[in-house]
Amino acid sequence: MIDSNSITMLSIKNLHASINGTGILNGIDLTVKSGEIHAIMGLNGSGKSTLAKVLAGHSAYEVTQGTIEFEGKNLLELAPEERARAGLFLGFQYPVEIPGVANTQFLRLAYNTIQSQRGKEELDPLEFDDFVREKMKLLDMNPDFLDRSVNEGFSGGEKKRNEILQMALLEPKLSILDETDSGLDIDALKIVAKGVNQIINKDNATILVTHYQRLLDYIVPDFVHVMQAGRIVMTGGKELAMELETRGYDWIGSDQRNAKNRLTAGAHA
Amino acid sequence: MSNKAANSGDYLQYLLNSWSAKSADKLSGLSQLRARAIDSVNTQRLPNKRDEEWRFTDISPLTQLAFPPSQQQSKVVQANDLEQFYLPETTNRLVFVDGHYAAELSTIADAPIQMIGNLPAMMRSRASTIESHLGHYAKIDGNVFSALNTAFLRDCAVIIVPKKTVIVEPIQLLFVSTQEEVSSYPRCFVIAEQDSKLTLIEDHVSITSASYITNTVAEICLAANAHVQHIRIQRDSQQAYHLANCAVSLAHASQYQSVSVSLGSKISRYNLEVQLSDENSECTIDGLTLIAGQQLSDTHTCIDHIKPHCTSHQQHKCIVDETAHAVFNGKIMVRPQAQQTNSSQSSRNLLLSNTAKVDTKPQLEIFADDVKCAHGATVGQLDSEEIFYLESRGLSKESARKLLTYAFAADIIHRIPVASLQQQLEKIVLNQMQGV
Numbered sequence: 285m286i287d288s289n290s291i292t293m294l295s296i297k298n299l300h301a302s303i304n305g306t307g308i309l310n311g312i313d314l315t316v317k318s319g320e321i322h323a324i325m326g327l328n329g330s331g332k333s334t335l336a337k338v339l340a341g342h343s344a345y346e347v348t349q350g351t352i353e354f355e356g357k358n359l360l361e362l363a364p365e366e367r368a369r370a371g372l373f374l375g376f377q378y379p380v381e382i383p384g385v386a387n388t389q390f391l392r393l394a395y396n397t398i399q400s401q402r403g404k405e406e407l408d409p410l411e412f413d414d415f416v417r418e419k420m421k422l423l424d425m426n427p428d429f430l431d432r433s434v435n436e437g438f439s440g441g442e443k444k445r446n447e448i449l450q451m452a453l454l455e456p457k458l459s460i461l462d463e464t465d466s467g468l469d470i471d472a473l474k475i476v477a478k479g480v481n482q483i484i485n486k487d488n489a490t491i492l493v494t495h496y497q498r499l500l501d502y503i504v505p506d507f508v509h510v511m512q513a514g515r516i517v518m519t520g521g522k523e524l525a526m527e528l529e530t531r532g533y534d535w536i537g538s539d540q541r542n543a544k545n546r547l548t549a550g551a552h553a
Numbered sequence: 554m555s556n557k558a559a560n561s562g563d564y565l566q567y568l569l570n571s572w573s574a575k576s577a578d579k580l581s582g583l584s585q586l587r588a589r590a591i592d593s594v595n596t597q598r599l600p601n602k603r604d605e606e607w608r609f610t611d612i613s614p615l616t617q618l619a620f621p622p623s624q625q626q627s628k629v630v631q632a633n634d635l636e637q638f639y640l641p642e643t644t645n646r647l648v649f650v651d652g653h654y655a656a657e658l659s660t661i662a663d664a665p666i667q668m669i670g671n672l673p674a675m676m677r678s679r680a681s682t683i684e685s686h687l688g689h690y691a692k693i694d695g696n697v698f699s700a701l702n703t704a705f706l707r708d709c710a711v712i713i714v715p716k717k718t719v720i721v722e723p724i725q726l727l728f729v730s731t732q733e734e735v736s737s738y739p740r741c742f743v744i745a746e747q748d749s750k751l752t753l754i755e756d757h758v759s760i761t762s763a764s765y766i767t768n769t770v771a772e773i774c775l776a777a778n779a780h781v782q783h784i785r786i787q788r789d790s791q792q793a794y795h796l797a798n799c800a801v802s803l804a805h806a807s808q809y810q811s812v813s814v815s816l817g818s819k820i821s822r823y824n825l826e827v828q829l830s831d832e833n834s835e836c837t838i839d840g841l842t843l844i845a846g847q848q849l850s851d852t853h854t855c856i857d858h859i860k861p862h863c864t865s866h867q868q869h870k871c872i873v874d875e876t877a878h879a880v881f882n883g884k885i886m887v888r889p890q891a892q893q894t895n896s897s898q899s900s901r902n903l904l905l906s907n908t909a910k911v912d913t914k915p916q917l918e919i920f921a922d923d924v925k926c927a928h929g930a931t932v933g934q935l936d937s938e939e940i941f942y943l944e945s946r947g948l949s950k951e952s953a954r955k956l957l958t959y960a961f962a963a964d965i966i967h968r969i970p971v972a973s974l975q976q977q978l979e980k981i982v983l984n985q986m987q988g989v
Contacts, residue, residue, distance in 0.1 A: 340945050343937070364944035365953075373945075380942040384960030393956070394946035401947065433960075450946065 290317040293355060293458050293489045294339075300349035300514075301338045308334040310514035311350070316458065319486040323500055323525060324493045326511035327533050332493045333377060335511070336462040340374035341367050354458065369401040373456030375447040377463040377493075381435040387446070388430035391416055395453050419452045423479040440467030441476075448479045455483075460491045465499035477502030497529035510536055561599035564616045568701060568736070569594060571621045583676075583706060586688045590703035597697040609880040609912040610822060610851040615794060620766050622705060623651035623735035630731050632658060634760050638727055640973045643754070645669060646725040647710045652737030652767075654708040655729075662722075669724060672709035672742070679713055687742050690772040690800035696824075699798045702738045702770040709740040714749040714779075723752040723784075723971055730789060733763030741771040745779035745807075752782040752970060757789055759817070764792040771799040775807035777831070782810045784969050786978075789817035791846065801827045803834035803863075810837045812968050814978060815850045825854040829863035829891075838867040840881075841965040843982060845874035845905075855884040858891035858921075867898040870965055872958060872982075873909035884916040885926060892923045900930040903961050905954070959983050 294316040301309040308331050316322055326332050338345050339352065341364035352359040354372060362370065382390065388409075395416075396406040407415060417427055423445045435443050444464055451459055461480070465473055480503055484490055492503060500508070500522060508524040509516045510533070518524070518536050528536075569591060599615060600607040630650050635658060639646065647669065648658035654671040661669050667678070676683060687709075693700040710726045728739040745751050757767060767789060775781055789795050795818040801809050815821055827836050842850045856865045871879035879902065887894045902911040915928045935957050943953035959982045966978045 340941075342941055363950070364941060365947050365949050368945055368947040376942065376945075380936075380939045382939060382942075382957065382960050384963035385956060390946075390956075393948065393952075394943075397947040397952075454946070 287317075287319040287486055290319045290486070291355075292316075293318050295353040296350070298350040299335075299338070299347065299352060301334060301345045301347045303334070303345050307348070308345070308514055309338065312514070312516055314509065314516060316489050316491060318457075318489050320507065321484065321490045321492065321503065321505045323505035323508045324491060324511055324516075325495070325497075325508060325525065325528060328495070330511040331514040332511050333462055334514075336374055336460045336491075336493050339460055340364060340372065368454075369398060371457035373451055373454055373459045375444075375451060375459065375461040375464050377466065379435050379443040379447055381433070381438075383433045383436045385434050386430070387432055387434050388413065388416065390434045391430075391450065391453060394450065398454050416449075416453065419449060422452055422482055423449055424475050425449060441469065441472035444468060444476055445472070445479070448476055448483075452479065452483050456488065458489050458491070459483075460493065462493045463495065464492070465494055465496065473499065474502060497525040500525045512536065561601075561616055564599060564619055565594055565597070565697065565701070567619050568622070569704065583684065583687070587704055587706055590688075590693050590700045590706070593693045593700040594697060594704055597695075597700060599697060606853065606882075609882075610820070610849060612820065612822070614820070615766070618734075618764070618766065618794070620734045620736045623653070623732050623737045625651075625653040626732070630655070630658070630729060630760065635727065635729060638729075638756060638758050640723070640725055640754065640971055642971050642973055643723045643725045645720075645722060646727060647671070648727045648729065649708060649710065649739055650729050651732050651735060652708060652728070652739045668714055668718070668720070669710075669712050672707070672711050675711040675713070679711075682713060682744065683711065683742070686744060686774055687772065690774060690802050691770045691798050692800070692826075696798060698768050698796045699770050702740060702768050702798070705738040706740060709742055712741070712743045712751065712753065714745045714751050716746045717748045718746075719750040720752070723754050725754045725756060728755070728757045728767070728769070730757075730759040730765050730767060730793065731761055733761055733765055736766035736768060739767065739769040743771070743773040743781065745773075745775045745781050747776040748778045749776070750780040753784065754971065754974065755783065755785045757787045757795065757817075759788075759790040759793065762790050762792060764794075764819075765790065766794045767796070769795075769797045771797075773799070773801045773809070775801070775803045775809055775834075777805040777807060779804070779807045781808070782970060783812075784971065784974065785811065785813040785823075786974070787813070787815045787817055787821055787823070789821070791817060791819060791848070793818045795821040797821070797823045799823070799825045801825070801836070803827070803829050803831065803836065805831040806833040808835045810968075812839045812841070812965060813852070814965075815840070815842045815844070815852065816981065818848065818850070820849045822851045823853070825852070826857070827855070827865070828857045828859060829865065830859050832860045832862045834860075835864040836866075838865070839965050839968055840869040841962055842869075842871040842873070842879045842881075843962065844872070844877040844879060846877060847875070848877040849880070850877075851880035851882075853880075853882045853884075855886065856896070858885070858887045858894045858896065860890060861892045861894070863891065864895045865897075868965065869900050870962060871902045871911050871913075872905065872962060873902070873911055874905040876906070876908045876910075878910040878912075880911070881913045882916060883914070883928075884918065885928070887917075887919040887921050887924050887926065889920045891921045894921060894924040894926065896924070896926045898928040901961075902930070902932040903958065904932065904934055905958065955983055
């Protein structure tokens with residue numbers, strides 16, 4: 285929701301980032317305010333997931349130009365765990381499996397780490413068990429998940445639910461959900477979307493990174509951005525997502541693409 | 554140190570001479586065994602890296618450490634020094650201080666008192682059983698350390714579980730090192746008679762950070778249908794030298810499960826030989842090595858399938874940090890008669906630094922043609938994506954690394970059937986990480 289009292293949560297200016305010397309992000313500008321839901325769409329390889337990982341502080345990506353401010357602070361100076369503690373959350377496209385660590389142990393560790401950082405009370409295993417079971421109801425999750433190893437042997441849908449469960453527990457200010465809809469059947473998608481919608485409020489903000497419009501039927505964005513070749517080439521309302529669904533991506537930004545191709549050709553000449 | 558032995562022969566001679574003063578004692582029934590061991594030591598030398606079995610582990614520093622055999626000292630250790638090692642799950646505990654039995658620190662509940670004790674006491678009632686088994690499993694020839702231990706044999710934890718007897722509570726054998734610059738020769742001897750069941754915890758600990766040598770031998774004999782769980786923890790001083798031999802013999806349909814954990818010592822070597830001597834016997838051999846600094850920990854196992862229809866499963870994991878060096882050599886022998894053998898072996902290794910080193914060598918020698926034998930070895934590092942995942946949930950890099958290291962070790966630790974010991978080991982692996 286767009287709110288006149290909202291504050292600027294995230295401000296990205298002219299962001300360039302590369303991996304192993306290859307530029308992936310080529311000048312991103314994006315402002316996200318509290319209460320807003322932004323969708324970032326685009327074809328594979330357009331840089332959507334890279335943007336998500338750069339925001340979370342993945343060390344494989346090097347920021348070569350530009351700035352990111354999170355609640356007025358320079359985000360680029362913070363280590364990944366400091367970003368998490370400051371209230372930034374990344375829901376992974378491919379959540380990592382950690383055999384040998386019980387999910388409940390992991391969730392409590394993450395929860396207590398964030399809580400203590402906020403000066404709030406940590407929960408002992410029994411208290412946490414009650415708390416997490418309540419949150420799991422939001423996502424229709426079987427309590428068995430607590431005793432299994434983190435994500436080990438989880439189906440794609442189960443992993444994504446586990447991501448949203450973490451979002452529910454950690455109560456981030458800014459959530460970036462990377463392809464949360466991929467690998468979900470329609471029932472699972474509805475459950476995940478319902479969970480996300482219950483977490484979203486006027487004081488937090490959400491960035492949905494997605495390839496398809498389908499998720500946006502259930503989590504309705506205030507803004508839709510289209511990425512191409514590491515840039516946001518078009519921004520619109522939720523109707524833009526519909527248009528992309530019917531017309532595909534080809535019609536957008538052909539000018540920019542052509543410009544880039546010319547540049548590349550020039551560099552090789 | 555006043556006594557230095559220039560070479561391996563001098564070193565062994567020095568040890569034997571320093572023992573001769575004590576060699577005449579009451580255990581005449583075992584003197585033949587000791588005499589044979591002394592003869593055997595006289596024909597052997599210390600192994601060096603040219604010996605195939607020792608190619609990864611240089612044991613030559615021992616020749617510079619002519620530590621005399623430890624003398625029994627009264628009251629060097631108090632009960633409250635040891636409380637940290639006691640396990641609430643067990644009331645039967647034999648304590649050996651620098652290899653010498655400490656009756657005042659040991660406790661045995663009423664029921665098993667006939668079954669558990671120190672060798673001299675047990676010889677009074679069970680001499681014939683002991684003499685017909687003790688020293689029959691651990692090879693003396695070709696194994697100078699086992700021979701030395703046998704030459705110095707005096708005190709020894711003896712457990713003889715009678716037929717159809719189930720000892721529910723684990724029995725703890727606590728071997729404590731307290732003196733510096735001595736060598737000690739702990740020994741254990743276990744007979745599980747037909748249809749009996751036992752859980753044994755062999756715990757090597759120290760209350761000194763000094764240098765010393767522990768040379769230990771364990772022999773475990775399982776009669777038909779016997780079940781033995783053997784948990785072995787080596788947490789000697791970081792300056793210690795720990796040389797261990799364990800020989801296990803399994804009769805028909807018996808089951809041996811072992812978890813050995815190697816944490817301490819500057820140089821440690823564990824040889825485990827398991828003989829599946831009759832049909833339908835089964836063993837599960839799990840190991841965990843967790844070392845750092847300049848430690849070297851070498852585990853050599855040999856699982857010998859002698860008869861058909863036997864099963865062995867082995868999983869060994871090494872976690873190596875800084876400039877430490879771990880060695881795993883896992884030999885599986887399947888003899889011509891041993892058809893329908895089912896055997897699996899896995900060696901997984903985690904290197905936590907660029908200078909850590911592991912040598913892993915699965916060694917399968919299969920002489921039967923109808924068998925199932927699987928083996929695999931991996932060496933890897935912590936996964937950077939896994940670390941990033943945990944960091945993105947607020948964990949520091951350090952905590953993330955510790956949690957993932959713990960996760961790597963967890964399945965081995967969880968096979969230890971004693972909760973308090975599991976927790977102690979989890980703490981060691983996690984290094985008292987907050988919040989878990």
